[in-house]
Amino acid sequence: LFSAYKLTEEDKAEIEKLAKDPRIGERIVKSIAPSIYGHEDIKTAIALAMFGGQEKNVRGKHRLRGDINVLLLGDPGTAKSQFLKYVEKTGQRAVYTTGKGASAVGLTAAVHKDPITREWTLEGGALVLADRGICLIDEFDKMNDQDRVSIHEAMEQQSISISKAGIVTSLQARCSVIAAANPVGGRYDSSQTFSQNVELTDPIVSR
Helix, strand or coil, X not given: CCCCCCCCHHHHHHHHHHHCCCCHHHHHHHHCCCCCCCCHHXXXXXXXXXXXXXXXXXXXXXXXXXXXXXXXEXXXXXXXXXXXXXXXXXXXXXXXXECCCCCHHHHCEEEEECCCCXXXXXXXXXXXXXXXXXXXXXXXXXXXXXXXXXXXXXXXXXXXXXXXXXXXXXXXXXCXXXXXXXXXXXXXCCXXXXXXXXXXXXXXXXX
């Protein structure tokens, strides 16, 4: 939808006009899920993820991703899923999935054997389908540790290496990840640290 849309001169003029508005940042944040009252911090984080940062290539040797990953951690009923659904409807190339129903291959890539040709084919998962877009993972805490480990490479290097059934390749997964999770025990305990409230390993949180 967005890739097929071409900006008109009127569109460009309106964008330039908005860019000069000193309150444009505030207006963008307020436009995120306007039906949900408050939660300015969450809306700001989502806006930053949707716009993204600037990808850098340090001296042509080391690539720094420009995409921003966001983890929404909060008690049940705090509109986390509604925020993800909003991004799915409005974001460019947004792919929604749930941690409860998603496996490692469903998020990364799977190899299938064609019943007719008997040839092996490669099918990209949610992170691959969201390349140059946003991957939304609800109930992130419901994923098992092995499945979460499988997306480490995708979140940090933004690629997925495949070596299965004679197929050796690397798939692009240049996307932001916005994940939603519930705290340990179902309720956030402010007397504990963030790490104690979330049942996620340090490597995945650092991404």
